[in-house]
Amino acid sequence: MRSVVLGRRPYAEVEAAMRAFTKARTAATDDELWLVEHEPVFTQGIAGREAHVLAAGEVPVVRTDRGGQVTYHGPGQVVAYPLLDLRRRGYFVKEYVYRIEQAVIDVLAEFALTGHRVRTAPGVYVRLADPGGHAILTVGTEDAPDPLRGLGKIAALGIKVSNHCSYHGVALNVAMDLEPFQRINPCGYEGLATVDLATFGVRCTWHDAAHRLGENLARRL
Numbered sequence: 001m002r003s004v005v006l007g008r009r010p011y012a013e014v015e016a017a018m019r020a021f022t023k024a025r026t027a028a029t030d031d032e033l034w035l036v037e038h039e040p041v042f043t044q045g046i047a048g049r050e051a052h053v054l055a056a057g058e059v060p061v062v063r064t065d066r067g068g069q070v071t072y073h074g075p076g077q078v079v080a081y082p083l084l085d086l087r088r089r090g091y092f093v094k095e096y097v098y099r100i101e102q103a104v105i106d107v108l109a110e111f112a113l114t115g116h117r118v119r120t121a122p123g124v125y126v127r128l129a130d131p132g133g134h135a136i137l138t139v140g141t142e143d144a145p146d147p148l149r150g151l152g153k154i155a156a157l158g159i160k161v162s163n164h165c166s167y168h169g170v171a172l173n174v175a176m177d178l179e180p181f182q183r184i185n186p187c188g189y190e191g192l193a194t195v196d197l198a199t200f201g202v203r204c205t206w207h208d209a210a211h212r213l214g215e216n217l218a219r220r221l
Helices: 011-025 093-110 179-183 204-220
Strands: 004-007 030-037 040-043 061-062 070-075 076-085 116-118 121-127 151-162 164-172
Touching: 004 011, 004 076, 004 116, 011 030, 011 040, 011 076, 040 179, 070 076, 070 179, 093 116, 093 121, 093 151, 093 204, 151 204, 164 204
Parallel strands: 004 030, 040 061
Antiparallel strands: 030 076, 040 070, 076 164, 116 121, 121 151, 151 164
């Protein structure tokens, strides 16, 4: 899988390029991993509800064909787009998503942070009060009925598969202006806290984070 660092690019430009790449693929096309930093934009998933965009303001809202609800992309965030032939690699979608999430969890571990999955809410989360703790999440019980309580979302995931080939991907928050997330219900969850590496005192450049995420995605995928 060839990694391509695109730097900062407008979202619409990169999405169009992903669609074109996927449409033109043949059985012999090599897989690629695109790493990009987007200019500010809210993106809506294919079934995204307008009600989850509370006050977009000057930030454009773009509807896409990925899964999931609304999220925000902007400077200080590494967005990774694995363009894979899943059939050739032997992955079903559920395993593919698991592998992407695990790559993010591996990156967080390099910074002594513990990433968590929540079964009903794809993506990767960190405990706000104990970001390095390894206690198992207790959700769906009388003591913890809200599966997202006490968690901050550090990576959002939304994918599309066409003719067994993947595009769209995962966004890891590194050092962002997190205010725009307050203008939406992130990924459709009202009041969901959104965090980045800097929230937990991690000082990391975009290029360092992109390199780490790219390496871990290549290893896991």
